[in-house]
Amino acid sequence: MRDPHDPGSGTGGAPPLELTAFIGRSAELAGLAAALGRARLVTVTGAGGVGKSRLAVRAAARWARGGPADGADWGRVELAEVRDPQFVEYAVVEALGLTDHTTRLPRETLLEQLAGRRMLLVLDGFEHLAGACAGLVARLLRGLPELRVLAVGRRPLGLAGEVLFPLAPLGPEEAVELFADRARAHGVPVADGPEVRELCRRLEGIPLALELAAGRLRVLSPGQLLDRLDDRFRLLTGGARDTLPRHRTLRTAIGWSHELCTPAERLLWARLSVFAGTFDLEAAEYVCGGAGLPAEDVLDVLSELLAQSVVAREESPAGPRYRMLDTVRAYGAQWLAAAGDADRLRRRHRDWYLGLAAWCELEWCSPRQREVAARVDVELPNLRAALECCLTGPDEAHLGQQLAGSLWFCWVGCGRLSEGRRWLERSLEPESGYERARLKALWVLGYVAVLQGDTGPALRTLRACRERAERAADPVAVAYAEHRMGCLALVTDDMAGAEALLRSALERYRAMGELNSNVLMGRVELAMARAFQGDLPGAVRLCEEVRRVCEERGERWARSYALYVLAYAAWAAGDPGGARALLADALADAHAFRDLLGSVLVVELLALVTVAQGDPVEAAVLQGAAGRLWPSVGLPLFGSAYYNGPHERCEAAARRALGDARYAECVRAGAGLDREAAVARALRRREPGTLDALPAPRGPVPDTGPGQREPAASPTRRGGETAG
Numbered sequence: 001m002r003d004p005h006d007p008g009s010g011t012g013g014a015p016p017l018e019l020t021a022f023i024g025r026s027a028e029l030a031g032l033a034a035a036l037g038r039a040r041l042v043t044v045t046g047a048g049g050v051g052k053s054r055l056a057v058r059a060a061a062r063w064a065r066g067g068p069a070d071g072a073d074w075g076r077v078e079l080a081e082v083r084d085p086q087f088v089e090y091a092v093v094e095a096l097g098l099t100d101h102t103t104r105l106p107r108e109t110l111l112e113q114l115a116g117r118r119m120l121l122v123l124d125g126f127e128h129l130a131g132a133c134a135g136l137v138a139r140l141l142r143g144l145p146e147l148r149v150l151a152v153g154r155r156p157l158g159l160a161g162e163v164l165f166p167l168a169p170l171g172p173e174e175a176v177e178l179f180a181d182r183a184r185a186h187g188v189p190v191a192d193g194p195e196v197r198e199l200c201r202r203l204e205g206i207p208l209a210l211e212l213a214a215g216r217l218r219v220l221s222p223g224q225l226l227d228r229l230d231d232r233f234r235l236l237t238g239g240a241r242d243t244l245p246r247h248r249t250l251r252t253a254i255g256w257s258h259e260l261c262t263p264a265e266r267l268l269w270a271r272l273s274v275f276a277g278t279f280d281l282e283a284a285e286y287v288c289g290g291a292g293l294p295a296e297d298v299l300d301v302l303s304e305l306l307a308q309s310v311v312a313r314e315e316s317p318a319g320p321r322y323r324m325l326d327t328v329r330a331y332g333a334q335w336l337a338a339a340g341d342a343d344r345l346r347r348r349h350r351d352w353y354l355g356l357a358a359w360c361e362l363e364w365c366s367p368r369q370r371e372v373a374a375r376v377d378v379e380l381p382n383l384r385a386a387l388e389c390c391l392t393g394p395d396e397a398h399l400g401q402q403l404a405g406s407l408w409f410c411w412v413g414c415g416r417l418s419e420g421r422r423w424l425e426r427s428l429e430p431e432s433g434y435e436r437a438r439l440k441a442l443w444v445l446g447y448v449a450v451l452q453g454d455t456g457p458a459l460r461t462l463r464a465c466r467e468r469a470e471r472a473a474d475p476v477a478v479a480y481a482e483h484r485m486g487c488l489a490l491v492t493d494d495m496a497g498a499e500a501l502l503r504s505a506l507e508r509y510r511a512m513g514e515l516n517s518n519v520l521m522g523r524v525e526l527a528m529a530r531a532f533q534g535d536l537p538g539a540v541r542l543c544e545e546v547r548r549v550c551e552e553r554g555e556r557w558a559r560s561y562a563l564y565v566l567a568y569a570a571w572a573a574g575d576p577g578g579a580r581a582l583l584a585d586a587l588a589d590a591h592a593f594r595d596l597l598g599s600v601l602v603v604e605l606l607a608l609v610t611v612a613q614g615d616p617v618e619a620a621v622l623q624g625a626a627g628r629l630w631p632s633v634g635l636p637l638f639g640s641a642y643y644n645g646p647h648e649r650c651e652a653a654a655r656r657a658l659g660d661a662r663y664a665e666c667v668r669a670g671a672g673l674d675r676e677a678a679v680a681r682a683l684r685r686r687e688p689g690t691l692d693a694l695p696a697p698r699g700p701v702p703d704t705g706p707g708q709r710e711p712a713a714s715p716t717r718r719g720g721e722t723a724g
Contacts, residue, residue, distance in 0.1 A: 023170070023174055023177050023178040023181060024170060024171070024173075024174030024177065024178070025051070025054075025055055025058075025170075025174070028055055028167065029055065029058060029059055029062065031165065032044065032055065032056075032059040032165055033059060033062060033063065033066075035163050035165050036059065036063055036120070036148060036150065038163070039148075039161065039162075039163040040141055040147070040148045040149065040161065041137065041141060041148070041149045041151070041157070041159060041161055041162045041163065042148075042149070042150050042151070042162075042163045042164075042165055043150075043151040043152070043153065043156050043157055043162055043163070043164055043165065044056050044150070044151070044152045044153075044165045044166075044167055045153065045154060045155060045156060045164055045165070045166050045167065046154070046166060046167035046168070047154065047169075047206065048154060048208070048326070048327035049206050049207060049208025049209060049253075049325070049327050050167050050168075050169055050206055050207065050208075051167065051170075051207045051208075052124075052152045052153075052167050053124050053125075053152055054207075055167060056076075056122055056124065056150055056152045057076065057122070059150065060074040060076065060120050060122050060150060061074070063120050063148075064120065072118050072119070072120070073117060073118070073119045073120070074119065074120040074121070074122065075095060075096045075097075075119070075120075075121060075122065076095065076122040076124055077091055077092050077095040077096070077121070077122065077123050077124065078091075078095070078124050078125060078277075079091060079123060079124060079125045079126050079128075079129055079133070080124070080125035080128075080326040081276040081277040081381040082129060082381075082384075083128075083276070083384075083385065083388060084384075084388060085129050085131065085132035086132075086422075087384065087419070087422075088129050088132040088133060088136060089105070089106035089107050089110070089132075089136055090106050090418070090419045090422075092106070092110060092121070092123075092136070093106045093109055093110060093418075094380070094416075094419075096110075096114075096121075098110070098113050098114075098632075099415045099594060099596045099632055099675070100113070100417075100418060100632045101415075101417045101418075101451060101452055101453075101596060101597060101632065101633050101634060102418075102452055102453065102631075102632070102633070102634050103418075103421075103452045103453070103454050104418075105418075106418060107136065107139060107140075109418075109632070110140060111139075111140065111143045111144065112631065112632075113632065114140075114144050114147060115143075115144060116146065117144075117146060117147075118146045119144075119146065119147055119148070120147075120148045120149075120150055121140070121147060121148070121149050121150070122149075122150045122151075122152065123137070123149060123150070123151045123152065123153075124152040124153075125152065125153060125326055126151055126152070126153045126157070127153040127154045127155050130153070130155060130157060130158070133151070133157060134157045134158060134159055137149050137151070137157060137159060138159055141161075168205075169204050169205030169206045169207075170205035170206075170207060170210075171205060172197065172200065172201065172205070174205070175200040175201075175203070175205040175210060176192055176196060176197060176200050178207060178210050178211075179196060179199070179200055179210045179213065179214055180192065180196070182210065182211055182214035182215075182309075183214045183217050185214075186214060186215060186217055186218055186307070187218070188217040188218060190217065190222060193222075195222040195223045195226055196222050198226055199213065199222055199225055199226050199229065202226070202229055203229075203253055206253065208253070208254075208325065208327060208328075209253030209254075211309045212253055212254065212256075212257040212308070212309055212310070213225055213229075213253070213257075214309070215257070215307060215308035215309040215310070216257070216260060216308065218307065228256070228260070229256060251331070254327065254328060254331045255331070257308065257310065258331065258335075261304075261305075261308070261310075262301075262304075264292075264293055264297065264301045265301055265304055265305055265308075265310075266335070267292060267293050268284075268288055268293060268298065268301045268302065268305060269305060269310055269328075269331075269332045269335070270332045270333070270335040270336040270339065270341075271287065271288035271293070271332075271336065271341075271345055272284065272288060272305075272311065272322075272324055272329070272332060273324070273329045273330070273332035273333035273335075273336055274287065274333075274336070274342075274345045274346055274348075274349045274385075275287070275324075275329075275349065275382060275385075276381035276382050276384065276385040277323070277378075277380075277381030277382060278314065278316065278321035278322060278323045278378060278381075279321065279322055279323075279382065280318075280319065280320065280321055280322070281298075281299060281302070281320070281322070283352055283356075283382075284298055284302060284322070285298045285299070286348070286352050287345065287348045287349050287352050288345075291341075302322070306322075310324065310328055311323070311324055312324075312325070316374075316378045317374040317377070317378070318371070318374045318375045318377070318378045318379075321378060346389050347389070347393075349382070349385065349386060349389070350386045350389040350390060350399070352386075353379070353382055353383055353385075353386035353403070354386065354399065354402065354403055354406075356375075356379065356383075357383065357403055357406040357407055358406055360372045360375060360376055360406075360407075360409070360410075361406045361407075361408070361409060364409045364413070364516070364517055364557075365515075365516040365517045365520070365553055365555050365558075366553060366554050366555065367553070367554025368554070369554065369555060369556055369557060370556065370592065370593075372409070373413070373414050373592075373593055376407075376409075376410045376414060377414070383403075383407065383410075386403060387400060387403055387404060387423055387427075390403055390427070391426055391427060395432065397427065397429075397430040397432050397433040398432070398433035398434040398437040398438070399437075400423075400426070400427040401427045401428065401433050401434075401437040401438050401440065401441040402434075402437040402440070402441075403427075404420070404423045404424045404426075404427045404441055404444070405424070405427075405437065405440035405441040405444045406440075407420065407423075408420075408444040408447065409517070411424075411444070411448055412444075412447065412448065412451065413517075413557055413593055413595065414593060414594055414595075415593075415594035415595065415596060417448050417451055417452055418452075420444075420448055421445065421448045421449065421452070424441055424444060424445040424448065425445065427441050428441055428442065428445065435468070435472050435474070436472075436474060436477070438468075439465055439468060439469050439472065439474055439477035440477065440480075442461055442462075442464060442465035442468070442477075442481075443461075443462065443465045443477060443480040443481050443484055445461050446458050446459075446461035446462035446465060446481070446484050447484045447487070449461060450462075450484060450487050450488050450491070451597070452634065453491075453634035453635055453638070455488060455492065458484075458488055459485070459488060462481050462484050462485045462488070463481075463485075465477060465480075465481040466478060466481035466482060466485070469481055475508060475511075475512060476512065476514070478508065479505050479508035479509055479512065479514070480505075480518070482501055482504055482505040482508065483501070483502065483505035483506075483509075483518070483522050485501050486498050486499075486500075486501030486502035486504075486505060486522075486525065487502075487525060489501055490502075490525055490528065490529055491638050491640065492640075493640050493641060493642055495529050495532050495533050495642070496533075498525070498529045499526065499529040499530065499533070502522055502525055502526040502529060503526065505522055506519070506522050506523065506526065509522070515549075517555060517557060517558045520546050520549060520550060520555065520558040520562075521558050521561065523542050523543075523545070523546050524542070524543060524546055524558065524561045524562050524565060526542060527539040527540075527542035527543050527546075527562075527565050528565065530542070531565065531568070532642045536569055536572060539565055539569065540565070540566065540569045543562040543563075543565040543566050543569075544562075544566070546558065546559070546562040547559060547562045547563065547566065550562065556589045556592075556593075557589065557590075557593055557595070559589065560585075560586040560587075560589040560590045560595070560598055561586070561598065563582045563583070563585055563586040564582075564583070564586050564598070564601060564602060564605065566582055567579040567580075567582035567583045567586065567602075567605060567609075568605060570582060571605070571608065571609050571612065576609045576612045576613045577613075579605075579609045580606065580609050580610075580613075583602050583605060583606050583609065584682075584683055586598070586602050587599060587602040587603070587606075587679060587682060587683060588683065590602060591679045596629065596632060596633055596675070597633050599629070599675070599678075599679060600626050600629040600630060600633055602682070603622050603625055603626045603629070603678060603679075603682050604622075604623070604626045604637075604646075604647060605646075606622055606682050607619045607620075607622035607623045607626065607647075607650050608646055608647075608649070608650040610622060611650050611653045611654050611657075616653065616654040616657035616658050616663075617658065617666055619650060619653075619654045620651075620654045620658065620663050620666035620667050620670065621666050621667070621669050621670035621673075621681070622670060622678075622681075622682060623647070623650065623651060623654070623667055623670060624666065624667035624668060624669060624670020624671040624672075624673075625670040625671065625673045625677075625678035625681065625682070626670075626678075627667065627670070627671055628670070628671045628672075628673065628674075628678070629675060629678065651663075654666075
């Protein structure tokens with residue numbers, strides 16, 4: 001796994017402490033490595049700002065590099081931005097890049113998908129979620145003997161077998177070295193001398209305090225800093241008797257930096273504390289502007305906070321982002337609460353992300369679709385905070401329903417079904433709210449349940465949605481409920497019912513002028529219903545039209561499913577080369593959107609195409625890779641007789657060519673591929689018969705030509721816009 005906090009990562013302005021040069025700590029690194037070698041749970045403790053995260057990241061990367069040839073791995077989960085204990089497990093699944101469409105709890109996903117992997121899990125900033133984290137860690141360590149956990153926080157987890165690794169501040173020489181390094185980063189070289197050494201001593205070698213002090217050197221000399229720090233220490237060294245001195249020192253250092261800020265800088269510091277994770281300039285201007293800080297001034301004030309290391313800039317796939325260290329954010333939040341402005345700022349934050357979700361939903365069916373997916377990915381912590389605000393505020397259930405429903409493309413199209421279902425169900429718990437928002441949340445919830453294979457709740461939810469929509473005379477909700485009921489019929493082998501419901505829904509969409517990714521997927525689903533009933537030319541006509549509209553609009557996600565159906569048609573017509581090209585195009589987009597269902601369906605069809613091209617070895621490998629992916633999607637091939645026939649035909653052809661033992665060996669090789677490796681292999685065209693150390697098959701490959709073929713699979717699992 002790539003180190004997401006490698007110092008080589010490009011950042012602008014003053015980088016966060018984790019991204020600065022790694023000064024000293026060689027002894028600590030060695031000690032932490034030794035602790036990880038003898039214990040499965042190690043917890044790095046220490047005051048905020050002492051450098052726990054940086055040390056843990058370096059230690060984890062070193063541990064992985066020193067792992068055995070079978071591939072040690074590590075992953076970091078930042079928990080500071082998670083506010084609700086029930087979402088700890090979702091955060092871990094998300095950070096590790098795991099995907100599961102089923103109704104299983106995320107803990108079960110972790111236990112299954114990490115089984116057999118030699119891995120180090122870094123849980124960073126857990127102290128406000130200690131109970132939930134302790135329960136999760138205990139269960140994971142019991143169920144995953146190859147797993148190690150490196151926890152990072154201000155307190156122990158309190159589990160049996162836990163080895164504590166208290167981290168002290170930097171020593172005098174290292175403190176001076178870090179201070180000088182950060183001063184150079186601000187363009188102000190400083191020489192080692194009595195004033196610098198006294199300043200570092202007063203700051204007790206706490207890296208964050210040194211960072212903040214260095215940020216002031218553009219205005220003040222080390223001697224002036226020392227004078228002001230001396231005054232501030234005399235003023236602010238009070239506090240509870242049980243407060244650790246270094247905690248008081250850090251708070252003093254942050255408070256001292258705060259005191260040196262202008263009123264506008266202090267105001268923005270406090271207001272920025274409402275953001276979870278990272279934020280962009282436009283969000284800061286809207287949320288924090290006004291009431292003493294004009295929006296047009298936010299950029300200049302933010303630039304000053306960047307220069308003082310209060311805020312850090314980092315790059316993301318969605319563009320430049322800004323972040324406050326958790327300790328600095330917490331200090332700002334206290335000032336915001338003391339000013340009595342916290343509730344107003346949380347509402348402004350909520351309103352911005354309501355607007356962002358609405359914009360993303362509109363732009364999902366456009367050339368900006370991939371940009372939307374990247375934007376939602378980086379904004380998830382803030383979207384979760386906005387949802388929490390909606391669901392905990394009085395008389396705001398309709399806003400929670402609106403936001404959770406507007407994010408259907410995130411839950412369905414970007415691989416977050418389980419989390420989406422949790423938010424949708426929570427939003428629908430209150431009976432209050434505007435009916436239109438409630439109806440949207442209902443059909444989206446039904447859709448998610450269909451995709452998860454939870455047919456009973458899906459049917460009940462969609463029926464309730466349709467009945468309420470008819471009573472409310474809401475034609476949009478009626479159409480969407482009917483559409484998703486058609487999806488449910490499709491994956492439960494009721495082809496006649498699926499066609500009737502889908503045709504009716506599509507006619508309703510046409511009458512309303514509705515055309516978006518949902519509608520396009522409805523046409524693809526109708527195409528599959530026709531194909532299953534023997535009308536392959538009709539299915540092709542439908543999908544060619546979907547392809548044309550998608551390409552006109554720049555839509556890539558629904559297009560990938562249309563390509564899937566067209567690829568099957570090409571295979572059935574005796575053009576496996578054309579089918580392979582279409583499938584490669586479809587798989588690239590499905591994987592880019594984290595669409596696990598779309599990916600596994602393409603891999604299944606590629607296996608069929610591959611055996612037709614004379615390579616039963618690779619066909620068996622691809623079937624093994626698909627077999628590993630299906631448990632994260634649901635019942636393999638949906639338990640459908642329509643879907644399973646082509647899979648069985650491919651398996652029979654490969655077995656005839658290879659023999660049972662060799663076929664099983666190739667399937668096992670495919671099952672050893674994770675999702676990334678499986679997709680990479682499927683996209684790589686190989687010479688027939690080559691499989692690492694396995695010998696090539698001998699003798700002719702049985703004819704698997706286009707005669708008497710059935711559809712390879714539906715373009716939709718549980719009926720439509722899928723997740724991955």
